[in-house]
Amino acid sequence: xxxxAVYAGxxxxxxxxxxxxxxxxxxxxxxxxxxxxxNPNKPGFFTVDERAEIMSQVTSHISNVxxxxxxxxxxxxxxxxxxxAYVRGLRATTDFENELQMAQMNARLFKNxxxxxxxxxxxxxxxxxxxxxxxxxxxxxxxxxxxxxxxAFRIKEQALMPGIDILHRRTQI
Ligand code: COA
Numbered sequence: 001x002x003x004x005a006v007y008a009g010x011x012x013x014x015x016x017x018x019x020x021x022x023x024x025x026x027x028x029x030x031x032x033x034x035x036x037x038x039n040p041n042k043p044g045f046f047t048v049d050e051r052a053e054i055m056s057q058v059t060s061h062i063s064n065v066x067x068x069x070x071x072x073x074x075x076x077x078x079x080x081x082x083x084x085a086y087v088r089g090l091r092a093t094t095d096f097e098n099e100l101q102m103a104q105m106n107a108r109l110f111k112n113x114x115x116x117x118x119x120x121x122x123x124x125x126x127x128x129x130x131x132x133x134x135x136x137x138x139x140x141x142x143x144x145x146x147x148x149x150x151x152a153f154r155i156k157e158q159a160l161m162p163g164i165d166i167l168h169r170r171t172q173i
Contacts (some may be wrong), residue, residue: 005029005085005117008074011051012044013151014058015133017125018121021089023121029073029085032057038071045134046159058148073107083114111121 001057007025009035011018026032036051046054047071059065070077086106088099091099101115128146138159143152 002030002087003083003136004031004033004083005087005089006033006035006078006081006083007039008035008070008077010042010044011041011055012042012046012130013133013155014055015125015128015147015151016128016145017089017091017121017128019058019148020122020125021087021119022059022065023062025087025117026065028117029064030066031066032062032087033081033083034065034067036067036069036075037074038069046154050154053111054151054154057150061087068091073109075106078106078114079109079111082112084112085115086110087119089121090118091126116158 005025007018007022009018023031024044036055036056038047038048042056044051052069052125055067059067074086088103090096092100099118104115106116126148131149132154133143133147137147137152137155143155147155
């Protein structure tokens, strides 16, 4: 039986921290789905379609990664797709409490014994978040080494568009 896992998030945009988790998780399972959540409560800089396109580009070198999008309850998506593991990255102790809460809630909701599996984020990336990357890159600061080159290019391109407010652009879902 194929061992399939999922790594979910907003990925607005994907960073090298995420990519590091994806590369490591892809080695652990036959197939890793990177699932981009459509979250109406979290304003997006890139649309979900743009994020999926960017994610496909930057993971094209990993043959067993597929990119998908979903909305609604993560557990419904997991149960419908037969994933044996839900992968999460832990950056610092500050992530822990929230992750514990989500993992315990998801454990009640997951069917088929799906496990939440935590990978420790590479310390090189433990201080970054997608919001911080967007802010620094759009204001001309260097994010070299923190995101794939293609992501840095897409942020700068987007931020130069007239009328774009880097932190408050709403995604057209
Ligand atoms: N490297 C770099 N940055 C990282 C990272 C890593 N390894 N891991 C997390 N981050 C960043 C993310 O980019 C994000 O930054 P942002 O807030 O600036 O966008 C931040 O840390 C939080 O990441 P995460 O906790 O993964 O949030 P998310 O919004 O990306 O994803 C879901 C949240 C999808 C996991 C969660 O909202 C969900 O499950 N939603 C579906 C609804 C549901 O089922 N809810 C009940 C859950 S019990």
